[in-house]
Amino acid sequence: MSIDNHEFRTDRTSGQRWHALRAHHQSIDGTHLRDLFAADPDRGTAMAIESDGLYLDYSKQRVTAETMTLLVEFAHESGLRDGIEAMFGGARINTTEDRAVLHTALRALDADASPTVDGHAVGEQVDRVLHRMSVFAQSVRRGRLRGATSRRIEAVVNIGIGGSDLGPAMACRALAEASTPDIDFRFVSNVDGADLSAALRGLDPETTLFIVSSKTFTTVETLTNAESARQWLIDGIGDRGAVREHFVAVSTNVEAARRFGIAEENVFEFWDWVGGRYSVWSAIGLSLMIAIGSGGFRDFLAGARSMDTEFRTAPFEKNLPVLLGLLGIWNRNLLGAATHAVLPYDERLALLPAYLQQLEMESNGKSVGVDGEPVAIDTAPIVWGAAGTNGQHAFFQLLHQGTTVVPCDFIGVLEPGHLLAGHHDLLIANLIAQTQALAFGRTADEVRAEGVAEHQVPHRAFPGDRPSTTIMMDRLDPYSLGRLLALYEHKVFVQGWLWGIDSFDQWGVELGKVAAGRIVDEIRAEDRTVLPFDSSTAAQIGRYRRARAAAEHDR
Numbered sequence: 001m002s003i004d005n006h007e008f009r010t011d012r013t014s015g016q017r018w019h020a021l022r023a024h025h026q027s028i029d030g031t032h033l034r035d036l037f038a039a040d041p042d043r044g045t046a047m048a049i050e051s052d053g054l055y056l057d058y059s060k061q062r063v064t065a066e067t068m069t070l071l072v073e074f075a076h077e078s079g080l081r082d083g084i085e086a087m088f089g090g091a092r093i094n095t096t097e098d099r100a101v102l103h104t105a106l107r108a109l110d111a112d113a114s115p116t117v118d119g120h121a122v123g124e125q126v127d128r129v130l131h132r133m134s135v136f137a138q139s140v141r142r143g144r145l146r147g148a149t150s151r152r153i154e155a156v157v158n159i160g161i162g163g164s165d166l167g168p169a170m171a172c173r174a175l176a177e178a179s180t181p182d183i184d185f186r187f188v189s190n191v192d193g194a195d196l197s198a199a200l201r202g203l204d205p206e207t208t209l210f211i212v213s214s215k216t217f218t219t220v221e222t223l224t225n226a227e228s229a230r231q232w233l234i235d236g237i238g239d240r241g242a243v244r245e246h247f248v249a250v251s252t253n254v255e256a257a258r259r260f261g262i263a264e265e266n267v268f269e270f271w272d273w274v275g276g277r278y279s280v281w282s283a284i285g286l287s288l289m290i291a292i293g294s295g296g297f298r299d300f301l302a303g304a305r306s307m308d309t310e311f312r313t314a315p316f317e318k319n320l321p322v323l324l325g326l327l328g329i330w331n332r333n334l335l336g337a338a339t340h341a342v343l344p345y346d347e348r349l350a351l352l353p354a355y356l357q358q359l360e361m362e363s364n365g366k367s368v369g370v371d372g373e374p375v376a377i378d379t380a381p382i383v384w385g386a387a388g389t390n391g392q393h394a395f396f397q398l399l400h401q402g403t404t405v406v407p408c409d410f411i412g413v414l415e416p417g418h419l420l421a422g423h424h425d426l427l428i429a430n431l432i433a434q435t436q437a438l439a440f441g442r443t444a445d446e447v448r449a450e451g452v453a454e455h456q457v458p459h460r461a462f463p464g465d466r467p468s469t470t471i472m473m474d475r476l477d478p479y480s481l482g483r484l485l486a487l488y489e490h491k492v493f494v495q496g497w498l499w500g501i502d503s504f505d506q507w508g509v510e511l512g513k514v515a516a517g518r519i520v521d522e523i524r525a526e527d528r529t530v531l532p533f534d535s536s537t538a539a540q541i542g543r544y545r546r547a548r549a550a551a552e553h554d555r
Ligand SMILES: O=P(O)(O)OC[C@H]1O[C@H](O)[C@H](O)[C@@H](O)[C@@H]1O
Pocket: 161, 162, 163, 164, 213, 214, 215, 216, 217, 218, 219, 222, 276, 277, 362, 506, 509
């Protein structure tokens, strides 16, 4: 499928709708959320949408009905509908890498209707690998897969980084209740040996299975950790057959995995039309499938699929990902918010902020448009966050009274993931209370009326007017988690499209990787070659080399 080049132009702010939005922003600037709620007693329900177990309340955003209309018109004017169809249809919308973007095909049902990439029917490839994953996951869960010494697998260690770690690690934690209790799941990502050492602590090599997850199978952190894990295994049970029985790989680069020593039948494939940060639905989710079973994993895919359908078919004014994306554009580009907080009020979702950080910042942290020109307006904000209520006792001070306005997504789950009485009422009450306090604040007069000493009044007043969206899930299960993650994926798509950038490349991570390669060579160079580094870099390398030499001497 080809798409009109004009859709790819960077600057979507030259159109009429953008000008209308700016004028509208000026006309409502200074209208406090208190006034917006006072003007419309039904605002709290009018600006909320419920769909298939997800409730999205954006009434505490600094928007009016007219704002939403203009934002939706801006999306139409910018060809968002065509963009969505281009992605689903397999167009090569990752233009800088000339790749299709088809993570949605990983969860589509009708293989026959799926797109073709380079002459291959995507759906058939997906089904084939899903089937292999299911058979493998089943054999691990049932204890049929035996290690080199014929003992059953009791621990699964996923070695991967970035998209090959954050998705499965986050989802395994979120769905731990639905996981098999017979297997211990651990995730290793950092090249810091402390990470692998901690993950291996207490594990028995005879009962441990490693999944080396790397799209490219060239990532230095993952390969270094995999080498050390292999050594640990061989030290524990000897060389014969160990790697073959205890290592599987997930990669698009089957040949490199084979060179590492992993038998081809133990490599689970995926494809370059799946971006790393969009890959939890692919074989990268193998650890998750072992944890929740192939039925659970299929529910996870079904949840995402239901969000895909909504994204493709719902009118923009009722379309959850479109609304979330447009609200982000409003906050970033009209209100000027440079950061965005994600605050899950559920311990199960504790890793969601880190996952969304990669999804949003690696996708949309760009300053050049698809046409190669500098972007005309700001792109992705800094995404950060932590699970509530912990954040309330740490950084919420700034959210309430700092000079920076930080739009927030509060995410809660109606059904608790435990049986302890009383906790959940408190947790949810805190979530709701924070959104209320941020929106409405407390005026100096209200503080005074409580008899607070005059010198404290300015310190104890809260400006309010701090925007937030609340996403309330009915429950947290594989299906609803799939919906939530796909919601954010498509939000990122909407924003990337409207900013005119390629959301699916990540050239910005390359320079540091190359530099690290040169520096490690220099650190390890026996002949002390002196490369032309700047004085700061050279001094730091020198200091480290001396410390390393001294430590070696002491040993
Ligand atoms: O899966 P891999 O090829 O090992 O890549 C792991 C990660 O590293 C890269 O540097 C990218 O920044 C990420 O997008 C990717 O997910």
